[in-house]
Amino acid sequence: xxxxTQTPSHQVTQMGQEVILRCVPISNHLYFYWYRQILGxxxxxxxxxxxxxxxxxxxxxxxxxxxxxxxxxxxxxxxRSTKLEDSAMYFCASSVPGGYSPLHFGNGTRLxxx
Amino acid sequence: AQTVTQSQxxxxxxxxxxxxxxxxxxxxxxxxxxxWYKQPPSRQMILVIRQEAYKQQNxxxxxxxxxxxxxxxxxxxxxxxSQLGDAAMYFCAYRLANTxxxxxxxxxxxxxVIP
Numbered sequence: 001x002x003x004x005t006q007t008p009s010h011q012v013t014q015m016g017q018e019v020i021l022r023c024v025p026i027s028n029h030l031y032f033y034w035y036r037q038i039l040g041x042x043x044x045x046x047x048x049x050x051x052x053x054x055x056x057x058x059x060x061x062x063x064x065x066x067x068x069x070x071x072x073x074x075x076x077x078x079x080r081s082t083k084l085e086d087s088a089m090y091f092c093a094s095s096v097p098g099g100y101s102p103l104h105f106g107n108g109t110r111l112x113x114x
Numbered sequence: 115a116q117t118v119t120q121s122q123x124x125x126x127x128x129x130x131x132x133x134x135x136x137x138x139x140x141x142x143x144x145x146x147x148x149x150w151y152k153q154p155p156s157r158q159m160i161l162v163i164r165q166e167a168y169k170q171q172n173x174x175x176x177x178x179x180x181x182x183x184x185x186x187x188x189x190x191x192x193x194x195x196s197q198l199g200d201a202a203m204y205f206c207a208y209r210l211a212n213t214x215x216x217x218x219x220x221x222x223x224x225x226x227v228i229p
Contacts, residue, residue: 004158031215042118043205043219056214091159099211100147100166105159 002026006092006106013082014114021077021109023092032075033093033103034067043091049075082113116141118206118220126226127196135191135223137206145211148182148189153203153222162204165189201227
């Protein structure tokens with residue numbers, strides 16, 4: 001069964017550094033998402049992406065964040081200048097159109113900002 | 115605000131027994147979709163079961179079923195004949211049908227299955 005893949009599985013970075021989290025969504029999916037989960041807290045929506053542009057974003061997704069689909073397969077999340085509070089598990093997900101369509105998640109990238 | 119509440123941070127169940135995980139949500143919309151996801155340790159979240167809000171009949175998937183009470187905004191998950199492989203974090207979520215496409219998640223319930 002096709003899967004969403006994320007790399008790296010764990011990223012450690014220093015405060016103020018830029019990080020890029022990478023995802024390969026399922027190939028025939030059209031909607032792409034980033035969610036994050038701070039330890040012990042709920043899974044929070046960051047951004048959704050459709051037709052090569054952001055379709056929706058949350059208040060968390062400020063100017064420090066950006067997403068890109070640089071080619072036909074990758075979907076990236078960039079954090080320009082990381083803060084301690086960016087430490088979290090970041091999940092990529094994809095889906096086909098339709099409200100009843102479920103999200104298909106990757107394994108996540110654990111980001112640790114020191 | 116769109117919120118999902120899972121009031122049981124941790125639950126445990128004996129193998130072969132039945133357990134119910136609770137979930138309530140808050141939305142002023144009438145058309146939406148509800149989901150339960152399972153996240154085994156160090157693994158990705160996978161869909162367990164889903165329900166369309168306009169359907170009164172509760173969804174079932176093998177040993178998994180839901181009790182959907184729309185008026186109460188409640189969407190509980192029942193796991194029958196619990197197995198060791200059911201041990202995981204379970205997340206309740208919903209998605210509005212007509213406004214945006216994001217999913218709203220709860221904080222999760224950690225389920226332990228006791229042999």
